[in-house]
Amino acid sequence: MKTRFSIKVPATTANIGSGFDCAGIALKLYNDFIFDFSREKGLEFFGVDGRFATEDNLVYQTFSEILIAKDIAIPTDFYLEMVTNIPVARGLGSSSTCIIAGIMAANIYGELNLKLADMLQMATKIEGHPDNIAPAILGGMVLAVALDEEVLYKKIIPANMYTFIVIIEDNEVSTADARAVMPKMISYDDAVFNISRAGLLLEAFQTGDAKLLKVVTQDRIHQAHRAKLIKCYEGLQPVLASKLFTTSWVSGSGSTQVALSLKQQACEAVAAILAVSPELCVLALDVEVDMPLIEML
Structure with a gap:
């Protein structure tokens, strides 16, 4: 034994x-x-x-x-x-x-x-x-x-040209709380919106297609509701929408956000986030x- x-x-x-x-x-x-x-x-x-x-x-x-x-x-x-x-x-x-x-x-x-x-x-x-x-x-x-x-x-x-920029704030969000803010029912249109994109998730990440990555990481089921529990969410959206980042999403139930940056821009991407919110813990990670x-x- x-x-x-x-x-x-x-x-x-x-x-x-x-x-x-x-x-x-x-x-x-x-x-x-x-x-x-x-x-x-x-x-x-x-x-x-x-x-x-x-x-x-x-x-x-x-x-x-x-x-x-x-x-x-x-x-x-x-x-x-x-x-x-x-x-x-x-x-x-x-x-x-x-x-x-x-x-x-x-x-x-x-x-x-x-x-x-x-x-x-x-x-x-x-x-x-x-x-x-x-x-x-x-x-x-x-x-x-x-x-x-x-x-x-x-x-x-996933394609290896990207670095995962992991943005961690000092704010715990339990899975129970993150699910509690979500609606009990979703519309037919929102269901189709997510299903059609989820079907292309693997293709997007395997190929690294930037246009496709932006599309498949969109959501109408959970992110907008969980964003309300993330203190830095609104303040970071302008920088995450900049050319330094390909796309971003709420990680799991939050409060972490994850963004994709080309490897050669990873250091600049981390610096841009910290310039807006220096209190955050920002990591550049590979798969x-x-x-x-x-x-x-």
């Missing part, structure tokens, strides 16, 4: 405009999870936000749920150390990294020999939708649909194309 190992899971930007609850891209920003079942000190957390250093911790709950489902006893000694680079409740898939780490840890500890498809389905069931889960497990850009017993998906590697990294310690 493996007793000490680490799991590195990437951040994700989801929805990508028209791909509500089904599209996401993995980015080179990570949460690291170190597990140790040999310390004989009960339930321990290190480097974990105090709000989450309890038995309700999402990693621990996911880990326990998977073992219980497989009729395996939960270990009395559970040590979790986290190196958190992905901010919580900002629309960058922090909860997805915890769920995936919990499942992968259970798979290693319990020697379950789960297939990738099994872990994808389990994680999606816990999270409720595959938009962050699928790219975090598979890498690259993924368009996915969750069925009762499996998740169907298509993965592509993570590989699966989460597991290392035995």
Whole structure:
């Protein structure tokens, strides 16, 4: 039985405009999870936000749920150390990294020999939708649909001429709050608007076609409503509409926004955002194309 190992899971930007609850891209920003079942000190957390250093911790709950489902006893000694680079409740898939780490840890500890498809389905069931889960497990850009017993998906590697400019403000937005501001019903026209664009998301990102990217990241379902929860949204729109950027979108449920910039303009693009809002955290990231990294310690 493996007793000490680490799991590195990437951040994700989801929805990508028209791909509500089904599209996401993995980015080179990570949460690291170190597990140790040999310390004989009960339930321990290190480097974990105090709000989450309890038995309700999402990693621990996911880990326990998977073992219980497989009729395996939960270990009395559970040590979790986290190196958190992905901010919580900002629309960058922090909860997805915890769920995936919990499942992968259970798979290693319990020697379950789960297939990738099994872990994808389990994680999606816990999270409720595959938009962050699928790219975090598979890498690259993924368009996915969750069925009762499996998740169907298509993965592509986005064109490498762009840098993802990730704009993070000091403002947590929970998924529950972000869904609460959305309308209960949408019009036929708005549904067609999004569906027609979502169908071309993969083509746009795989080819890097600037005109198509502008179109597929448009949305009439969620972004205008969630923008009201983002403090810097209105103030940044003029600069994000400039020639430094190809397109932009609200990442997941917010409050993060993501914009595309040509690689040779990335530094200038970051500077332009900080000139308007110097209090923001702005990162220039590339796509993570590989699966989460597991290392035995």
